[in-house]
Amino acid sequence: xxxxxxxxxxxxxxxxxxxxxxxxxxxxxxxxxxxxxxxxxxxxxxxxxxxxxxxxxxxxxxxxxxxxxxxxxxxxxxxxxxxxxxxxxxxxxxxxxxxxxxxxxxxxxxxxxxxxxxxxxxxxxxxxxxxxxxxxxxxxxxxxxxxxxxxxxxxxxxxxxxxxxxxxxxxxxxxxxxxxxxxxxxxxxxxxxxxxxxxxxxxxxxxxxxxxxxxxxxxxxxxxxxxxxxxxxxxxxxxxxxxxxxxxxxxxxxxxxxxxxxxxxxxxxxxxxxxxxxxxxxxxxxxxxxxxxxxxx
Ligand SMILES: C[S@@+](CC[C@H](N)C(=O)[O-])C[C@H]1O[C@@H](n2cnc3c(N)ncnc32)[C@H](O)[C@@H]1O
Numbered sequence: 268x269x270x271x272x273x274x275x276x277x278x279x280x281x282x283x284x285x286x287x288x289x290x291x292x293x294x295x296x297x298x299x300x301x302x303x304x305x306x307x308x309x310x311x312x313x314x315x316x317x318x319x320x321x322x323x324x325x326x327x328x329x330x331x332x333x334x335x336x337x338x339x340x341x342x343x344x345x346x347x348x349x350x351x352x353x354x355x356x357x358x359x360x361x362x363x364x365x366x367x368x369x370x371x372x373x374x375x376x377x378x379x380x381x382x383x384x385x386x387x388x389x390x391x392x393x394x395x396x397x398x399x400x401x402x403x404x405x406x407x408x409x410x411x412x413x414x415x416x417x418x419x420x421x422x423x424x425x426x427x428x429x430x431x432x433x434x435x436x437x438x439x440x441x442x443x444x445x446x447x448x449x450x451x452x453x454x455x456x457x458x459x460x461x462x463x464x465x466x467x468x469x470x471x472x473x474x475x476x477x478x479x480x481x482x483x484x485x486x487x488x489x490x491x492x493x494x495x496x497x498x499x500x501x502x503x504x505x506x507x508x509x510x511x512x513x514x515x516x517x518x519x520x521x522x523x524x525x526x527x528x529x530x531x532x533x534x535x536x537x538x539x540x541x542x543x544x545x546x547x548x549x550x551x552x553x554x555x556x557x558x559x560x561x562x563x564x
Contacts, residue, residue, distance in 0.1 A: 281326075297332065339354050352403045376465075377389065397453065398468050399512075402494055424449070452504070463516065465517060471505065472493065482495075509524075509538065513542040517563065519562060522560065522563065526559055544564050
């Protein structure tokens, strides 16, 4: 029999030795997962006994983490926009920088309401929204939460990802307002009723295959290739995405796209076209241009 403090110390020492990034957090999350507890509990109960069976499960997970599996694949979850999402190796693990997509979209919608002389209520009554490449469903579900009057169409080319996204929408109680569609970008969206949107958002795959060797092994070896790579350079999907979005946005409709760390020079010129106005770029907390937004004329 061992206690919480000793078990945690041994686990994080193994992760440190394996050069796992954020090894303390990873060890904590894995122990909490095994014990079914939350983070405050662990520090309030350092002397609590850990059963032999729990210790065995914990050290088995530590070994898998040390071998490169992401913590989220071992716990099966990741938080995004204050909500817990189921994640599996079939979907991209939601990243904190993607929350900027939600922030920019909500800001743009609020400004549009003000310009129309309406009080921004943020209920999104009647709004038609599309999320392209929904993955775990994190963007669609965060928007459904913030805009309870909206209807959302979420596409993905991966059937396996759509199954996870659907489960996440059900779990958070939005499955009646989010329609999941298997589609290449917006290709199949017209088959499902709504042709024109007030808002189109997307975090497309944007890493270049030629950058693959520079990725962390957790990402390169464990996250789905279809979610990571946009092509040899990375930015290849944006041209079609922007052309299709222009055809599916109402006049005054808003496009919000997440950018890869070096996508901006390739993507910004695509929005110089006459279809678009009010183009703006938002940096993430690391100062990297992360989101580009534009309005359909
Ligand atoms: C970078 S991930 C983003 C997932 C999720 N929206 C997020 O922000 O965490 C890109 C997603 O786009 C999907 N995808 C890739 N190519 C696509 C295409 N041509 N059409 C639709 N979805 C695509 C992938 O399966 C993946 O789920």
